[in-house]
Amino acid sequence: PGLRTGTSTPADLAELIALQTRAGRLWRVGGVKFFMDGTVEGGTAWLEHADCHGQGTDAFWPDPEAYRAVVRALDAAGFGTATHAIGDAAVRRVLATVATLGPGARGRHRVEHIETVPDDQLPRFAELGVAASMQPPHTAYTRADHSDAWSRRLGPERAGRAWRIRELREAGAYVALGSDWPIAHHDARQVLALAREPRGAASRGGGLSALMALEGVTSHAAGEADVAGRIAPGHRADLTAFAADPLTTPAGELPGTPIALTVVGGSVRHRAV
Template sequence: MSPDTIVLARTVHTLDATTDATTAGATAVAVADGLITAVGTAADARRWRGPGTELIDLGDAVLVPGLVDGHSHPALGLELTTGTDLSAVRDLDGLRAALASAERLDGWVLAWNLDHNAFGDRPVHRSAVEDVLGPDTPAFIRLYDGHSALATGPALRAAGVTGPRTFAQRATVVCDPDGTPTGHLIEHAAMDLVTAVMPSLPLDQRRDALHALLLRMAGGGLAGAHVMDAGGDILDLVRAIEDTRHLPLRLRIAPWCMPGTDADGLRELAALQAESGRNWLVGGVKLFVDGTVEGGSAWLEHPDCHGEGTAALWLDPAEYTDVVRQLDAYGVRTATHAIGDAGVRHVLDTVAALPGRGRGRHRIEHIETLGDEQARRFAELGVPASMQPTHSAYTRADHTDAWSTRLGTERADRAWICRTLRDTGATLALGSDWPIAHHDPRGVLAYARLRRHAGTDTTPVNPLQALTPLMALEGYTTHAARAAGESDRTGRIAPGLRADLTAFALDPLTADPDAFAGTAVPLTMSNGVVTNRGGS
């Protein structure tokens, strides 16, 4: 049978150790029924081609396995990015000006991506902004970490929040000494009090918005994503897209399991693993063992400078361990958010106690600060690390930022230890955590090598943790596949594997990273379907 599609390029980096000897100098890839059927040269392609074969000649472009974002929130991110983008705000004057001119949605001011550093030495408090919004305007402002927000008085009143609350997880409605809420809400359970009464868009509009977002992601070279979304109606959204069109990215969705989930809830999560569509599936469960450094909710071996960061998100960490044990018994893969060094250690201890050490089913997300001793355990236990290099852009090399100030110099010096983990033999999947950072993989690949944003003169953050070009590319391909247990299906260009392909005008293994961040993406293919042709 002749292939559906043949892709020609100047260079094909297969990243396939088993066939590299036979595919050295490869310039052609054949695809049929969503699978790669052959890898060879242009001369081979002439023999493969049939009367119905589409030939895509990319000229001097370089073809690599389809890039997969190892940690993304495309559906949840649509909710998190509703309203005014505050990423350019640097201080309180800028925040107040942005909110004063912000558009309203059903009378609310919604905003997102606010850097904690904008408050300087002041606490996050609604009094800093309420006078520019007026006494009757509810506002909900998400901070960039995604784990905290600022709600104004009218928003708190709409949600019936008049004082502190008790939660099944370690979350906080921050209050003044007299018990009046400051508006600072830390962790999801606290934020959910207000988001439950906020305006939202109907499903059909969110379906179309999700499809448009995934097309933009494909335009940057993404063929797939490991989706760490909260559940809700994400499955309804992807089903609705596939009712009428192709899902632009292969989505591997991991619904959340939060503290308080009982045995019935765990059985439901296990049953969800059977759900799938043409270009998506439910594959794993997302857990949280802690929160964020800036919010004081990361679980640290030693308190931060405010005396915070001493506890897990789970009121009893042993319950987290038991939940992972039960999910492991069901054969369910897990991905655990662990930012602080104590949180990472606890997850590693949990995996070490599993029968067969979980057989590589359990991974850790973020890992923002960690010492060498715990870093070595990833390879020893077969635990994949999933990291987002561009998150370190919220810090400064001189440690004057909020994240570094909380941790102190010693812990800030071991921030985002990507190279240490790779050098110890660990699997390292890379991603963006969109919308916490931009989803464009070109920027992440460049940042992983530079430890700063491409095209800037910012001082690199911990430059000794920079990855080689090959390590960075593997983080989006072979190592992303390993982290998902999909090495036998994707992550390389080889016959029999899923036809996920990405083409760049510049070679990611040899191009200057500052230049590569802006290179063209002439082709993206996901599951055998071209999802981007001549993208940005």
């Protein structure tokens, strides 16, 4: 479930909170998604300074207290949030909001995408216990020479701090890796490969180690308090076995690695012949 603007009513919020109890045998509702901004290419990412077309200075939640109020209500009820924040101003607003919640909010909230973020915000993720949810396949839409639309819009300074996955990990953040399907391919093997060798504008910042990338799609994606993302007693038996070791296989070979076994909820759903 998602909230996009500050026009939602108390009844809307109550409905979203009630939805948090819904679950099936293989699924459960796990939080509420917000949209703080749009996209860089569309001129709707919320930036601290306008893009080259004079756009990007508006938030989807223009009233900061309206956003804080609903995040605070969800956190008080024990539920998490995931906020789409691509621009530097959007990321700053989300982190500032979580900072008002207190230590009990650790591990409960996520920022989605984080395509450009200034230096002073990198350590804030670890300090506040906010997960940095990022999608390495998005980097393939940009170019290392900054000739693409994303880079031109932002200018060289902000394009130079594109998808700072490695720096966020080194700053101690939980970096949850995904695909943002259907915007980019859902295959975790491609996510792993591009996390280790980012493309385009992100290639200058360096990728993750093989272990960091694997953690990104497993334990870091699950979060601090979940019983998924690890092979351990008491955790859910959800796992995928590759036919090659993802820690030693070259990044470029990962997308073609066969899948030997898939287990969902303790049941084998796929086994290679």
